[in-house]
Amino acid sequence: MIAISNLSKSYKTASGVFKALNKLDLTIEKGDIYGIIGFSGAGKSTLVRCMNRLEEPDEGTVAIGDTVITELEGKRLREARQKIGMIFQQFNLLDGKTAFQNVAFPLRVAGRDKTFIRKRVTEVLEMVQLSDKAGHYPSQLSGGQKQRVGIARALVNEPDVLLCDEATSALDPQTTYSILELLQSINQQLGLTVVLITHELEVLQHICNNVAVIEQGEIVETGTVDQFFLNPQSDTARRFVNIVERYRQKRKLAVEGVGAGI
Numbered sequence: 001m002i003a004i005s006n007l008s009k010s011y012k013t014a015s016g017v018f019k020a021l022n023k024l025d026l027t028i029e030k031g032d033i034y035g036i037i038g039f040s041g042a043g044k045s046t047l048v049r050c051m052n053r054l055e056e057p058d059e060g061t062v063a064i065g066d067t068v069i070t071e072l073e074g075k076r077l078r079e080a081r082q083k084i085g086m087i088f089q090q091f092n093l094l095d096g097k098t099a100f101q102n103v104a105f106p107l108r109v110a111g112r113d114k115t116f117i118r119k120r121v122t123e124v125l126e127m128v129q130l131s132d133k134a135g136h137y138p139s140q141l142s143g144g145q146k147q148r149v150g151i152a153r154a155l156v157n158e159p160d161v162l163l164c165d166e167a168t169s170a171l172d173p174q175t176t177y178s179i180l181e182l183l184q185s186i187n188q189q190l191g192l193t194v195v196l197i198t199h200e201l202e203v204l205q206h207i208c209n210n211v212a213v214i215e216q217g218e219i220v221e222t223g224t225v226d227q228f229f230l231n232p233q234s235d236t237a238r239r240f241v242n243i244v245e246r247y248r249q250k251r252k253l254a255v256e257g258v259g260a261g262i
C-alpha cells in the first residue's frame, strides 16, 4: 500500500511562493492500477516526484509498504528508490547508450556483477518484446520502442511500484494502446502497483481501476473509474467528462448530418 499524508510542496518563484501541493492525502492499494488525473499545472508531476523524493516535500509523509520514504536519507534512500520504478513522457533515455546499456544502467549503479546484469537485462528486454533491439541506440528506435526501453529500465530492479508520468502522451493512439496493454500485463504478471499520471481519459478508461482527481495541489475526488465517468463529483472531473461528452455529441451530429445528406 502507498500512503501519502499531509503532503505539501511550495516553489519559490520571482513573484513569490507558489503552493504546488497542499496538505495532500492519498491511499493506493497494493497491486492496483491507479490513475491520477488533473489539468495542466494541477500538481501531478510534483506529486509523483515527491513520492520518490526527486522533489523534496516541505512537509507530510509518503510510505510505500512499511518503508516511510520521507524519513530516509543517503544509502537507505537510494536503496528504497530502487524499488520505485519511474517512466516519463519524454522517455529520458541516455542517447549515447544502447537499449541494453540503458536498461543495465540502474543495475550498474546498484553494483551488480556483469553475469547478473547480462541475464537480468536480457530477461526484461524480452518482457517488453525488444530482444531484437538490444544493440540499438535511442535515435534508432521509434517512440513506442523508446518507451519500452524506459519500462524495461524501470523494471530491472524488480520494483514494488511503477510511477508513470504521462508515459503515453507523446505516442500515437495505436502505440499508446500497446504500451497500456504492456503495463497491464506487467501489473498482472508481477503484481506491482502502477500509478498512472495522466490527462487522457482514454488511459484511465483503458487500464485503471481507481482514480484520484487533483486540483490545485489537492485531491478533490477519489473512487472507481466507473464512478468517475458515471457520477463525477468534483469540478475537474465534471469538466473532463463533459469535454468528452460534448466531443462525442458533436461527432455524432456530424456523422448523422453526413447520413442525412447535410
Ligand SMILES: Nc1ncnc2c1ncn2[C@@H]1O[C@H](COP(=O)(O)OP(=O)(O)OP(=O)(O)O)[C@@H](O)[C@H]1O
Residues within 6 Å of the ligand: 011, 012, 013, 018, 020, 038, 039, 040, 041, 042, 043, 044, 045, 046, 047, 199
Ligand atoms: N521548479 C518549479 N519552480 C516553480 N514552480 C514550479 C516548479 N515546478 C512546478 N511548478 C509549478 O507548480 C505547479 C504544478 O506543476 P506540475 O508540474 O506538478 O503540474 P502538472 O499537473 O504535472 O502539469 P502538466 O499536466 O502540465 O504536466 C505549476 O503551476 C507549475 O508552474
Ligand SMILES: [Mg+2]
Residues within 6 Å of the ligand: 044, 045, 046
Ligand atoms: Mg506534469
